Structures are given as structure tokens and as C-alpha cells.
Amino acid sequence: MIETVASSIPALAQRREKTKRVARMGKWAFFDDEFVPLEQAKVSIATHAFNYGTGCFGGMRAYWNEDKQQLYIFRPKKHFTRFLESCRLLNIQLPYSGDDLLRITIELLRRDEYREDAYMRPIAYKATEDITPRLYDLDDAYAMFTRPQGNYIKLEVRAGTSSWRRVDDNSIPARGKITGAYINSAFARTEAHWNGYDEAVVLNQDGHVSEGSAENFFMIRQGKLVTPPQQDNILEGVTRATVMELAKDELGLEVLERPIDRSELYLADEAFFTGTGAQVAAIVSVDHRTLGDGAVGEITRQIQELYFRTVRGNNDRYAHWVTPVYPR
Numbered sequence: 001m002i003e004t005v006a007s008s009i010p011a012l013a014q015r016r017e018k019t020k021r022v023a024r025m026g027k028w029a030f031f032d033d034e035f036v037p038l039e040q041a042k043v044s045i046a047t048h049a050f051n052y053g054t055g056c057f058g059g060m061r062a063y064w065n066e067d068k069q070q071l072y073i074f075r076p077k078k079h080f081t082r083f084l085e086s087c088r089l090l091n092i093q094l095p096y097s098g099d100d101l102l103r104i105t106i107e108l109l110r111r112d113e114y115r116e117d118a119y120m121r122p123i124a125y126k127a128t129e130d131i132t133p134r135l136y137d138l139d140d141a142y143a144m145f146t147r148p149q150g151n152y153i154k155l156e157v158r159a160g161t162s163s164w165r166r167v168d169d170n171s172i173p174a175r176g177k178i179t180g181a182y183i184n185s186a187f188a189r190t191e192a193h194w195n196g197y198d199e200a201v202v203l204n205q206d207g208h209v210s211e212g213s214a215e216n217f218f219m220i221r222q223g224k225l226v227t228p229p230q231q232d233n234i235l236e237g238v239t240r241a242t243v244m245e246l247a248k249d250e251l252g253l254e255v256l257e258r259p260i261d262r263s264e265l266y267l268a269d270e271a272f273f274t275g276t277g278a279q280v281a282a283i284v285s286v287d288h289r290t291l292g293d294g295a296v297g298e299i300t301r302q303i304q305e306l307y308f309r310t311v312r313g314n315n316d317r318y319a320h321w322v323t324p325v326y327p328r
Contacts, residue, residue, distance in 0.1 A: 026112040026146035030104050035111065038145060046129035048138055053180020055125030056086035059276040061149065062109055062118045062325060063312045071114055072313040072322035076102050078238045079276075083122055086176035091135040092124045094142050101144075102323070108146050109325045119149035119277075125179070152277030153199060155304070156296055158285045159212070159273075160197035161262060162188040166210035166233045174210070174233040182214070189213035199273065201265065201286060204233045209260040215273035215281070216240040219260065220299050222269075229257040239274040239307075242321075246306050250317075253299070265289075270297030272304075279311075280304045 031041035049055040058080070062073045080098040087094060096104070105120055112118075127141035164187045167174050172181040184202075192200035192213065201217065204210040209228055211217055216237040218227045225247050228234055247253040265271065268291055271283040280303055282296040291297070296304070309315050313322045 024148055026108065026114075026118070026148075028108055028111045028146075030108060030142070030144040032141070032143075035107065041143060041145065043127070044129055046131075047125070048128050048130050049125035049179065051131060052126075052133050053178070053183075054090060054133075054135065054138075055123055055179040056083070056090055056092065057124075057177050057179055058083040058086075058120075058122040059177070060105070060120040060122075061276050061311070062114065062120065063322075064114065064116050064118075065312045065314070068313060069326075070313065070328075071109060071118070071325040072311070073102075073105065073109075073120075073325060074276075074311045075238055075242065075321050076105060076323050078241070080122075082236060082238060083124070083177070086178065087124050087140075089173055089176045090124075090126075090178065092126070092140045094124055094140060096142060104144060106323075106325055108144060112146060114146075114148070114325075116148050117150065118146050120144065120146045123179075149277075151279070152275075153215075153273070153281055155279070156282045156284055157198035157273070159199045159201050159271075159283050159287075160192050160195050161265075161287055162191055162200040162202045162213075164188045164191065164200075164202065166202045166204045168205050169233055175230065175236045177235065185213045199281075199283075201262075203262060206232075206259075207262060208232050209262065209265065210234055212273045212275075212278070215275040215278040217260075218243065218272050218274060219265070219268035220270035220297060221264070221267065223254075225253045225255045225299075226260060227255070227257055228260055232259060237275060239276055239279070242310075243274050243280065243303060243307065246310065246318075247303060250306055251299070251302060270300045272300045280307045 029038045029041035060079045062071050080101045122144045124142050126138040128138040167184045188200040188202050200213045202210050210233050244255050265286045266289045273281045282300045310318050
């Protein structure tokens with residue numbers, strides 16, 4: 001019967017061979033409360049989170065230090081604190097503490113025996129197979145996978161202001177990493193790509209700079225480091241907080257959290273994006289307007305170098321920010 005129906009529909013009967021795009025991934029996942037091969041970590045198409053985006057996620061990196069022959073997870077406790085806060089926004093209750101999640105992460109990385117930089121993606125989601133949009137009377141689940149990870153975006157980018165506005169806190173809270181909210185990021189980044197830019201600058205509903213498509217934003221103006229405040233619908237970024245602390249304590253910069261107008265972007269001496277994926281990515285132009293001399297600015301370069309030294313476990317002052325994966 002199925003074959004008869006399919007043969008009567010041209011799109012099915014004459015289906016073209018399609019190339020499946022598969023990114024390089026780790027071999028293991030944590031799924032249904034156990035470690036399983038990645039290919040076994042599957043959910044039904046009827047899963048609530050698949051249909052409605054009722055889930056949240058985190059993004060963490062682990063950096064390989066060749067000299068020390070060690071893999072360091074960067075600020076995992078800070079990441080899991082925010083992850084569990086995102087769960088609270090969605091009324092997701094997990095049976096795991098932050099320490100439990102860290103132990104799961106270390107075991108996953110050890111199983112794949114990473115000797116290179118890696119990315120970890122924890123996910124909490126509404127797992128019931130149901131079609132009513134709500135956040136109550138649904139089962140909650142947790143999963144995690146890893147993958148090798150180089151640069152998410154280039155470390156020197158050209159940005160364009162997006163016509164899409166950032167989601168508002170009273171619509172979908174941007175301070176949490178809610179899966180469904182990231183269609184907003186997809187719209188912005190796709191528009192930027194189609195318009196010939198590397199990344200987007202996204203404004204909030206008031207017309208102030210909010211973020212990149214999935215990165216926090218900083219600029220250097222008159223010798224000060226300026227970033228939008230949390231009230232401008234930004235993600236409470238772990239890398240953002242890291243850079244602010246490093247800039248103040250290591251470089252002696254004054255850091256301001258204040259609204260930024262679109263036109264002020266064009267007057268910035270330097271600018272850059274931050275994020276677990278983006279790391280510290282210099283912005284050399286905005287809307288075809290060159291910032292500075294069109295190259296990575298001196299302060300941005302200092303912040304980049306300081307950041308990469310810290311995440312690889314080469315900054316003793318911040319050794320408490322990195323967690324080694326392999327026993328010594």
C-alpha cells in the first residue's frame with residue numbers, strides 16, 4: 001500500500017539523489033541518561049521540542065595545549081550555571097547538578113580521546129511526543145554531543161546591520177539560549193551572507209545595537225571598551241564576561257555597559273564580536289564603512305592574544321577558569 005501511494009506522487013516516485021551534509025562529530029553522546037554511540041542518540045519527529053523549539057542549549061569549548069599535552073575545558077561551571085538558568089526559563093527540571101553535567105562532559109571528551117580543540121553542546125528539551133504548545137505537564141530530557149571545532153567565524157570579519165530586530169525579552173528572552181529563538185539568529189546571519197558580509201549586527205526594538213547573529217558586541221571608542229547592557233536583549237555571554245574582566249584587570253581598560261546607536265558603530269575606533277564560537281573576532285568594517293585603518297586594531301589584538309593564552313591554560317592568574325580533562 002505504501003509503495004502504491006508513493007508511486008502515485010511524482011516527488012516521491014522520482015526522488016533525486018541528494019548529498020547529505022555531515023559535519024565531523026565525536027563518536028559518543030550522552031542520551032537517555034547513558035553514554036551511547038552518537039548514531040543511537042535519536043528523537044522522534046513527534047517530540048515536542050522538535051515541533052516547537054521548547055528546548056535550550058549551551059555551547060562550550062575545550063582547548064588542546066600541545067606543550068602540556070592537556071585538554072582544558074574553559075569555564076565549564078559558569079557555562080552550566082547559565083545553562084541551568086535557561087532551563088528555569090523553560091520550566092525544565094533536570095535530575096543533574098552543574099557538577100554532574102561537568103562529569104558527563106569530561107567523560108564524553110575522554111571517550112573521544114580529543115587531542116585537538118573541541119566543542120560541547122548540552123541540550124535540555126521537552127521530550128514528550130505531543131502537539132500542544134506549552135511548558136507544563138511535559139517530560140524533560142537532557143543530551144550532549146561533542147565535535148572537533150576550529151574557528152566558528154573568521155577572526156577578522158566584515159559586518160552589516162541586519163534588517164531583522166533582536167527578539168525582545170517579553171517575547172522570547174534573549175538572555176537564555178532557547179533553541180526556538182535562534183531562528184532570529186538564522187534570519188540575521190543568512191541576510192548578512194546573502195548581502196556579502198561575514199556577520200550581522202542586530203539592533204533591538206529601540207534601534208540600539210544588541211548583538212551579532214549569535215555573538216556579543218564590543219567597540220573601542222575614545223580609549224574605552226563599550227558593550228551593550230543586558231537590558232538591550234543580549235545573551236548573558238560567558239565570553240563577554242570573560243573579556244570584560246580581562247580587559248579591566250589585565251589591560252587596565254575602562255569598561256562601559258551602555259546603549260549604542262547604530263550610527264555610533266561607524267565612529268568606533270575598533271570593534272569585535274565575542275562568544276564561545278566566535279571567540280574574539282575583530283570587526284574591520286560595518287555597512288561598508290572601514291573601522292580604524294581596516295585591520296585588526298591594537299587593543300582588539302591585545303584582547304585576542306590574552307584570551308587565547310588564557311583559554312589554553314597558559315595564564316596562571318586564571319588557572320581556575322580551566323578544567324583539565326585528562327588525569328596527570
